[in-house]
Amino acid sequence: MLEIAGVHKAFGPVPVLRGIDLQVDTHEVVAVIGPSGCGKSTLLRCVNLLEPIDAGAIRLDGVDVSAPGAPADPVRRRVGIVFQSFNLFPHMTVLGNVTLAPRKVLGQSVDQARHSARALLDRFGLADRAGEYPDRLSGGQQQRVAIVRALAMEPDIMLFDEVTSALDPELVGEVLDVVRELKDAGLTMLLATHEMAFARDVATRVAFLDAGVVLEEGPPEQVLGEPREPRTRQFLQRVVASGRL
Amino acid sequence: MTVGGAPVAVPVAGPVVDAGRRAYLRRRARRDVLVATVSTLAFFAAVGWAVTRTPGWPRVQETFFSGADFRVSAPDVARAFWLNVRIFLVAEPAILVLALVVALLRGLQAPILLPLRVVSAVFTDVFRGIPTLLLVYLFGFGIPALRISGLTTSALVWGTVALVLSYSAYVAEVYRAGIDSVHPSQRAAARSLGLTGLQTTRYVVLPQAIRRVVPPLLNDFVSLQKDTALVAVLGPIEALRQAGIYASFNFNYTSYIVAALLFIGLTIPLARFTDWLLARQRRRQAAGAVV
Amino acid sequence: MRPRHHRTAAAALACGALLLAACGTDDGATTTPTSSGSPAADDCAKDKLRLVTPGVLTIGTDKPAYPPYFVDDDPSNGKGFESGVAYGVAERLAFTKDQVKWVVVPFNSSYAPGKKNFDFDINQISITPERQKVVDFSKGYYDVSQAVVALKGSKGAAAKTLADLKGLKLGAQVGTTSLKYLQDVVQPTTKASVFDDTNGAKQSLQNGQLDAIVVDLPTAFYVTAAEIDNSVIVGQFPAEAGSEQFGLLFEKGNPLVTCVNLALDELIAAKRLQALADEYLGSGAGVPTFR
Numbered sequence: 095m096l097e098i099a100g101v102h103k104a105f106g107p108v109p110v111l112r113g114i115d116l117q118v119d120t121h122e123v124v125a126v127i128g129p130s131g132c133g134k135s136t137l138l139r140c141v142n143l144l145e146p147i148d149a150g151a152i153r154l155d156g157v158d159v160s161a162p163g164a165p166a167d168p169v170r171r172r173v174g175i176v177f178q179s180f181n182l183f184p185h186m187t188v189l190g191n192v193t194l195a196p197r198k199v200l201g202q203s204v205d206q207a208r209h210s211a212r213a214l215l216d217r218f219g220l221a222d223r224a225g226e227y228p229d230r231l232s233g234g235q236q237q238r239v240a241i242v243r244a245l246a247m248e249p250d251i252m253l254f255d256e257v258t259s260a261l262d263p264e265l266v267g268e269v270l271d272v273v274r275e276l277k278d279a280g281l282t283m284l285l286a287t288h289e290m291a292f293a294r295d296v297a298t299r300v301a302f303l304d305a306g307v308v309l310e311e312g313p314p315e316q317v318l319g320e321p322r323e324p325r326t327r328q329f330l331q332r333v334v335a336s337g338r339l
Numbered sequence: 340m341t342v343g344g345a346p347v348a349v350p351v352a353g354p355v356v357d358a359g360r361r362a363y364l365r366r367r368a369r370r371d372v373l374v375a376t377v378s379t380l381a382f383f384a385a386v387g388w389a390v391t392r393t394p395g396w397p398r399v400q401e402t403f404f405s406g407a408d409f410r411v412s413a414p415d416v417a418r419a420f421w422l423n424v425r426i427f428l429v430a431e432p433a434i435l436v437l438a439l440v441v442a443l444l445r446g447l448q449a450p451i452l453l454p455l456r457v458v459s460a461v462f463t464d465v466f467r468g469i470p471t472l473l474l475v476y477l478f479g480f481g482i483p484a485l486r487i488s489g490l491t492t493s494a495l496v497w498g499t500v501a502l503v504l505s506y507s508a509y510v511a512e513v514y515r516a517g518i519d520s521v522h523p524s525q526r527a528a529a530r531s532l533g534l535t536g537l538q539t540t541r542y543v544v545l546p547q548a549i550r551r552v553v554p555p556l557l558n559d560f561v562s563l564q565k566d567t568a569l570v571a572v573l574g575p576i577e578a579l580r581q582a583g584i585y586a587s588f589n590f591n592y593t594s595y596i597v598a599a600l601l602f603i604g605l606t607i608p609l610a611r612f613t614d615w616l617l618a619r620q621r622r623r624q625a626a627g628a629v630v
Numbered sequence: 631m632r633p634r635h636h637r638t639a640a641a642a643l644a645c646g647a648l649l650l651a652a653c654g655t656d657d658g659a660t661t662t663p664t665s666s667g668s669p670a671a672d673d674c675a676k677d678k679l680r681l682v683t684p685g686v687l688t689i690g691t692d693k694p695a696y697p698p699y700f701v702d703d704d705p706s707n708g709k710g711f712e713s714g715v716a717y718g719v720a721e722r723l724a725f726t727k728d729q730v731k732w733v734v735v736p737f738n739s740s741y742a743p744g745k746k747n748f749d750f751d752i753n754q755i756s757i758t759p760e761r762q763k764v765v766d767f768s769k770g771y772y773d774v775s776q777a778v779v780a781l782k783g784s785k786g787a788a789a790k791t792l793a794d795l796k797g798l799k800l801g802a803q804v805g806t807t808s809l810k811y812l813q814d815v816v817q818p819t820t821k822a823s824v825f826d827d828t829n830g831a832k833q834s835l836q837n838g839q840l841d842a843i844v845v846d847l848p849t850a851f852y853v854t855a856a857e858i859d860n861s862v863i864v865g866q867f868p869a870e871a872g873s874e875q876f877g878l879l880f881e882k883g884n885p886l887v888t889c890v891n892l893a894l895d896e897l898i899a900a901k902r903l904q905a906l907a908d909e910y911l912g913s914g915a916g917v918p919t920f921r
Contacts (some may be wrong), residue, residue, distance in 0.1 A: 110344055110589070136455045139527075142531055144530065144531060166530075167534075168533075170530060170531055170532065171533035173531075174531075174532075175531045177524065177527075177528065179524060179526045181525060181527065181528035182528075183525065183529075183543055183547075185547050190478055192531070193532075194542060194543075195532035195533055195534055198534060198538050198542065199533040199534055199538075200534065226621055231488060243532070244532070246529075247532060247533060251510075254589045322489065329432055395743060395744055398743040398744070399743050399744075400766075401743070402742070402743040405861060459666035480830075480833045480834070483837040483839050484781025484833075484836070484837045486837075486838065492837060492838055492839045493839070494823065494834065494839055524723060527636065552696070571824070571826075572825070572830060573823075573830070573834070574801055574823025574824060574825055574830065574831075574834055574839070574840075575823065576821060576822075576824050580804070580824055583738070583804055583805075584804055584805070584824060586738065587737065587738065587759070587804055588760060588761075588805065588810065589760045589761070589764075590760065590761045590763070590764035590765060591764065592742075620865065
C-alpha cells in the first residue's frame with residue numbers, strides 16, 4: 095500500500111535521508127529502528143507530507159502523492175500519525191479533540207462524530223475521560239487519546255513516531271497494548287520505535303535505519319536476533335547494554 | 340495479613356491530626372490577618388494625616404473634592420460619559436475584528452498574497468507610529484475637509500474611526516504574538532488530521548492564541564476606554580470635556596474627579612471579569628493545583 | 631505569645647485614634663492680610679507692591695495668543711487690545727516696558743489652587759460670580775458681546791432670530807461666555823460642539839461640520855476679515871451693557887487688585903481703553919442683533 099522509493103531529504107546543508115527504499119503492504123506492521131538522528135521521525139513526517147521531500151517518491155496505492163504541487167490534505171486523511179509528544183489540543187476536551195477532524199474534514203454531524211468517538215474511547219478504556227481536558231490526564235492516557243484521535247479519521251495506514259519515548263515506564267505498557275490490538279484488527283502500521291521487545295512482538299518486519307539509509311530489513315527474529323550487518327549488531331549491543339531490549 | 344489461615348481486613352489509618360499543631364496554626368493565621376489589617380490602616384492613616392496637615396490642603400480640598408460642586412456637576416458629567424461608553428461599545432468590537440484580520444493577513448504564505456502581507460505590515464507601522472491624538476485630528480478634521488460627497492462629515496464618526504485604526508494596529512501585534520506563541524506542533528497535529536490551513540487556524544491555533552493574550556488585550560481595552568476622551572478635540576461633548584466645561588465656568592476641578600470615578604468604574608468590572616475568565620480557564624484546563 | 635498580642639492591640643488603638651483625628655475638619659486655612667480702607671496713592675508705589683518678582687510686573691496669558699487681543703502670538707510687542715491694556719496698566723503703575731514679563735498660563739491653570747506664577751492674568755476671561763468665589767478680578771475692562779459667524783450662503787448665514795439658531799449645529803470654545811450663551815439662551819436641539827480653542831471651531835465650520843460658531847464680537851470681526859475667506863457675521867446677541875465683562879484675574883486675596891483698579895480708572899478717564907477698543911476691536915454698530 096505504501097511505497098517509499100529513493101527518498102532524499104536534507105535540512106539545509108545537512109542530509110538526513112539519503113535514499114530510503116521501504117515498502118509497507120496492507121495489514122503489515124513495519125517497525126523502523128535506529129540510533130537517534132538517523133531520520134526515523136523525518137521519514138514518518140515525509141510520509142504524511144508534513145515535510146516536503148527533496149527527491150524520490152512516496153506512493154500510496156501506486157499513486158505518487160509526493161509530487162510537487164499535489165494536494166496534501168487528501169493524503170493526510172488517509173494517513174494517520176501519532177507523535178511522541180501527543181500534541182493534543184489543550185483548549186478542547188478529549189471528546190472535542192477526537193471529533194474535530196471527523197466533523198470538519200469528513201463532514202460528520204456532531205452527534206455522529208460523538209457517537210463514533212465514544213465508541214472508540216470506550217474500546218480503549220477511555221470512556222470516562224471523554225469530558226476532561228488533556229492536561230488532567232496522565233501521559234499514557236493522553237497518548238491513547240492521541241491514537242484514538244487519529245483513528246477517528248479511519249485512516250488506511252497509521253504512523254507511530256516514537257509514541258512511548260515520552261512516557262514513564264509504567265505507562266508504556268498501556269500504549270503498546272493499544273498498538274497490539276490495532277495490529278490484531280488488521281490495521282496497516284509504520285512505527286518508529288526504541289522499544290525492541292515490542293518491535294519483536296508486534297512487527298511483521300523490522301527495518302534498521304542508519305545514516306539516512308535502510309541498512310538492514312527483514313523479519314524481527316532475523317534483524318533483532320541475528321543481524322547480518324555489523325552496525326546493526328553494534329546498535330543492538332548498545333541497546334541491550336542500556337537495558338532496553 | 341492472615342489470622343488462622345483466613346485473610347483479615349487491616350484497618351487503614353485515616354489522615355493524622357495533631358490538635359495542638361492545628362490550634363497553633365489557626366492562632367497564627369488570625370494574628371497575621373490582624374497585623375495586615377492594622378498595618379494597612381496605619382499606613383493610609385499616616386498618609387492621610389500627612390496630606391491633610393499640609394498648608395495648602397484646605398484649598399486643594401475645596402478645589403478638587405468639593406461636595407457641593409460634586410453634586411452639581413455629577414449629573415451632566417455622567418450624562419456626557421454615556422458618549423464615552425457608546426464610543427467604546429462601537430469601537431472595541433471593530434478593533435477586535437480589524438486587528439484579527441490584519442494579524443492573519445500578516446501570516447499569509449502564498450506568494451500571490453504578498454501584497455496583502457505588505458498592506459498589513461504598512462498598516463501596523465503607520466497606525467502605531469502616529470500618535471492617536473494626531474490621527475483623531477487627521478481623520479476628524481481632515482477627511483471632512485476633503486468634502487467627498489456621500490461621506491459623512493460627523494466628527495464623532497471620524498474620531499471613532501481614528502481610534503479604531505490606531506488601536507487595531509496595536510492589537511494586531513498582540514494577536515500576532517499570541518499566534519506565534521502557539522507551538523508549531525499544534526499546527527502539525529491539526530494538518531496531519533487532514534484539516535486545511537484555514538481550519539487549523541480557526542479551530543486549533545486561534546482559540547489557543549487568543550486565550551493566551553487576554554491580559555494584554557484587556558490592557559488595550561482599558562486604554563481605549565480612556566482614549567475615547569480624545570474625540571473631544573473635534574467637538575463632541577464627552578465626560579472629560581463636560582468636566583472641563585464645568586471647571587472653566589466655576590473655576591473648580593471637582594468635576595474632573597467625577598469623570599475620573601466614572602472611568603475607573605468602567606474599568607474595574609472589566610478587569611474583574613477578565614480575572615474570572617482566566618481563573619475559570621485555569622481551573623478547567625490546568626493539571627492539578629494552581630501554584 | 632502574650633506580650634505580642636498586647637503590642638499589636640495597642641498599635642491598633644493608636645492608629646485608630648490617628649485615623650479619627652485625620653478625619654476631623656481642619657480650619658487652618660491660609661489667610662492673607664487684606665488692606666482696610668481705601669489706599670492712598672503711594673500705597674501703590676512700585677516698591678510697595680506685592681509682586682511675584684519684586685520690581686517686575688509678571689503678566690500671564692495663554693498660548694497661542696489670538697488676534698485681535700494680541701498680534702503675532704507675541705504679547706510683548708504691545709500690539710493687540712489686551713496687550714495694549716496690559717501695558718497701559720503697567721505704565722500707570724510706573725513699570726517700564728522692560729520691567730514687564732510675560733508668562734504662558736493655559737486657561738485651565740489660571741484658577742488652579744496654590745501659588746501663582748503671575749501677578750495677574752489677561753486672557754479674555756469673563757467676570758462671573760462663580761469665578762469670583764475662587765479668584766479675584768479687577769473691574770471690567772471691556773463689555774463683551776457674543777456674535778455668530780457662518781459661511782456665506784450656508785444654512786447658518788440665513789438665521790435671523792434666536793429660534794432660527796435653535797435648529798443649527800453650533801459650536802463654541804470651552805470656558806467662554808459664547809458657550810454659556812449657547813447652552814443657557816439658545817439651547818440648540820442638537821447638542822453644541824465644544825472645542826479647546828477657536829481653531830477647532832473654525833476648522834469645523836470650514837469643513838461644513840458646523841452650521842455656525844459663536845465667538846465674541848472682536849474675534850468675529852477678525853475671523854471674517856482675515857481668517858476665513860467666505861465667512862460672515864450673521865448677527866450678535868442682545869447684551870445689556872455691563873452684563874458680561876472681561877476682567878484681569880488675580881490670586882484670591884492679592885492686594886494688587888486695588889492698585890490695578892486705580893490704574894484702570896485712570897486709563898478709562900484718559901479714554902485709553904476706548905482708543906484701544908476702537909483700534910483693534912471694531913464696533914458692533916453695523917451688526918444685526920438676534921431677537
